[in-house]
Amino acid sequence: MVPESHVGSKLRDLKRRLKQENPVLEHVVDSFRELDRISRRLGLLDRNESHADRTSWWPLISVLGVYSSGKSSFINHFLGYRLQDTGNQAVDDKFTVICFTDEKNVRVLPGLALDADPRFPFFRVSRAIDEAAQGEGRRIDAYLQLKTCPSEKLRGKILIDSPGFDADAQRTSTLRITDHIIDLSDLVLVFFDARHPESGSMHDTLEHLVRRSIGRRDSNKFLYVLNQIDATAQEDNTEEVFASWQRALAQSGLTAGSCYSLYIPELAVPIADSATRARYEGKRDANLRAIGQRIEQVRVERAYRIVGMLEQTAHMLESEVVPKLQRFLADWRRQTLWLDGAVFGGLLALFLVLTLYGGYWDGLFLRLPLWTHLSGYPVIQSILLGLLAIGAGYIHFAVRRWSADRAVRRMASDPRLNDFLPNYLRALRKNSRWFRSIFRRNPAGWNRRTARSLIKVAEDSQGYVQKLNDMYANPSGEIPAPLTSTLNCPQPAERSSF
Ligand SMILES: Nc1nc2c(ncn2[C@@H]2O[C@H](COP(=O)(O)OP(=O)(O)OP(=O)(O)O)[C@@H](O)[C@H]2O)c(=O)[nH]1
Ligand SMILES: [Mg+2]
Numbered sequence: 001m002v003p004e005s006h007v008g009s010k011l012r013d014l015k016r017r018l019k020q021e022n023p024v025l026e027h028v029v030d031s032f033r034e035l036d037r038i039s040r041r042l043g044l045l046d047r048n049e050s051h052a053d054r055t056s057w058w059p060l061i062s063v064l065g066v067y068s069s070g071k072s073s074f075i076n077h078f079l080g081y082r083l084q085d086t087g088n089q090a091v092d093d094k095f096t097v098i099c100f101t102d103e104k105n106v107r108v109l110p111g112l113a114l115d116a117d118p119r120f121p122f123f124r125v126s127r128a129i130d131e132a133a134q135g136e137g138r139r140i141d142a143y144l145q146l147k148t149c150p151s152e153k154l155r156g157k158i159l160i161d162s163p164g165f166d167a168d169a170q171r172t173s174t175l176r177i178t179d180h181i182i183d184l185s186d187l188v189l190v191f192f193d194a195r196h197p198e199s200g201s202m203h204d205t206l207e208h209l210v211r212r213s214i215g216r217r218d219s220n221k222f223l224y225v226l227n228q229i230d231a232t233a234q235e236d237n238t239e240e241v242f243a244s245w246q247r248a249l250a251q252s253g254l255t256a257g258s259c260y261s262l263y264i265p266e267l268a269v270p271i272a273d274s275a276t277r278a279r280y281e282g283k284r285d286a287n288l289r290a291i292g293q294r295i296e297q298v299r300v301e302r303a304y305r306i307v308g309m310l311e312q313t314a315h316m317l318e319s320e321v322v323p324k325l326q327r328f329l330a331d332w333r334r335q336t337l338w339l340d341g342a343v344f345g346g347l348l349a350l351f352l353v354l355t356l357y358g359g360y361w362d363g364l365f366l367r368l369p370l371w372t373h374l375s376g377y378p379v380i381q382s383i384l385l386g387l388l389a390i391g392a393g394y395i396h397f398a399v400r401r402w403s404a405d406r407a408v409r410r411m412a413s414d415p416r417l418n419d420f421l422p423n424y425l426r427a428l429r430k431n432s433r434w435f436r437s438i439f440r441r442n443p444a445g446w447n448r449r450t451a452r453s454l455i456k457v458a459e460d461s462q463g464y465v466q467k468l469n470d471m472y473a474n475p476s477g478e479i480p481a482p483l484t485s486t487l488n489c490p491q492p493a494e495r496s497s498f
Pocket of ligand 2: 072073084085086091092161162163
């Protein structure tokens with residue numbers, strides 16, 4: 001029996017985990033497996049690669065921001081689980097990636113577990129850290145840890161808790177990880193502390209996180225949260241605190257975004273006045289709900305995105321990859337035939353000229369003295385003919401290889417192939433192996449059966465979209481629009497009021 005490849009066991013594990021979290025995506029894994037099989041036959045992927053690696057299967061929600069602002073408390077509240085330590089001193093000194101487990105207990109694994117596993121968003125992050133700060137990549141465990149938690153709220157998503165933002169104390173490597181997290185996240189919650197609106201950490205957060213979020217194409221994935229707003233209940237000056245926070249955001253250049261003010265229910269200082277309490281609680285619950293819905297929405301969007309990627313990949317294989325490989329084969333064939341013609345034609349012409357010049361022709365008969373001498377030795381004659389054929393074969397294969405290299409170089413200079421280039425090159429090598437005839441019009445591994453499988457994958461992906469619609473679409477048949485209930489951020493694109 002052939003041992004199961006690294007990819008095989010990875011996809012099996014992925015499927016097992018998705019089975020608990022999203023049954024539609026569980027079947028999508030099978031379709032990705034089929035695409036991998038086709039791509040491997042085409043020579044695009046090797047045994048250890050999978051199209052499934054090109055996407056993160058879980059939506060990533062990261063919580064960043066000011067230290068002691070309640071990032072970990074928010075995560076604990078959201079999960080309904082006392083997972084993260086909290087406290088008034090700086091508590092978290094590393095990033096914690098939190099994902100679902102069906103085991104009863106929480107597990108804490110070192111950063112290495114994340115660095116080495118392509119299913120997680122930190123796969124090979126140590127290399128990126130090394131680029132930012134040499135030698136630090138080895139200390140990956142000092143920056144990252146993985147926690148698994150059985151909270152139902154975590155199904156189908158990954159949360160990231162982070163150390164409080166403090167640019168002075170932080171090394172370039174931490175900033176590098178922060179940037180990496182922001183790039184990968186589907187949703188970024190940036191936390192501020194209503195108790196200390198002017199802290200240094202607030203300043204750093206504004207400088208690094210808010211300023212950088214501005215002008216990004218995905219800037220709507222940032223939610224700004226002013227936490228611990230219960231601290232304003234005593235003086236009942238929420239509006240003032242909120243407005244000054246927004247001014248600080250505006251001064252950092254933020255002109256649009258979703259802003260929320262919150263407090264964590266179980267941690268709040270009790271609010272004595274019942275009317276004030278009711279007002280605070282009503283707004284807090286609305287905002288917690290809004291953030292919760294936004295998180296849920298991200299999960300839905302991610303499921304559609306993965307199915308979309310499946311269809312796109314199937315489409316790309318059929319309408320881009322196969323035609324490109326066919327073009328390569330045609331190029332290679334044409335070039336080889338031309339060159340073969342030129343080289344052998346030239347040699348033949350040279351032979352004719354030399355023999356004519358030497359007077360070896362008797363009418364239409366060539367009489368080479370050497371050949372005539374050997375007429376009594378048919379074995380030697382055969383050996384000579386054999387050597388001649390080997391020489392011709394050698395030239396032909398050299399010509400084939402040269403033409404293939406040229407066609408490969410031409411393809412390699414195509415900037416549109418960018419990160420798919422190594423895959424193309426691998427397929428080209430497979431297609432131009434010595435035993436493959438140059439007269440084949442279809443690429444290696446491409447036949448009616450593979451074409452049918454590809455059509456089936458595309459059809460299946462439409463089926464998955466329908467299933468997702470059945471799961472998530474509301475009765476009017478619409479996919480829920482991104483939730484836009486927000487507070488009055490400066491000139492907000494999306495707004496509500498507290
Ligand atoms: N009154 C009140 N206290 C809160 C609230 N949220 C958090 N706290 C308290 O604030 C302190 C800091 O909370 P953490 O959750 O540890 O804050 P953090 O942002 O994770 O802090 P670091 O990990 O150190 O950056 C803890 O003592 C919490 O109990 C809130 O909404 N209201
Ligand atoms: Mg914390």
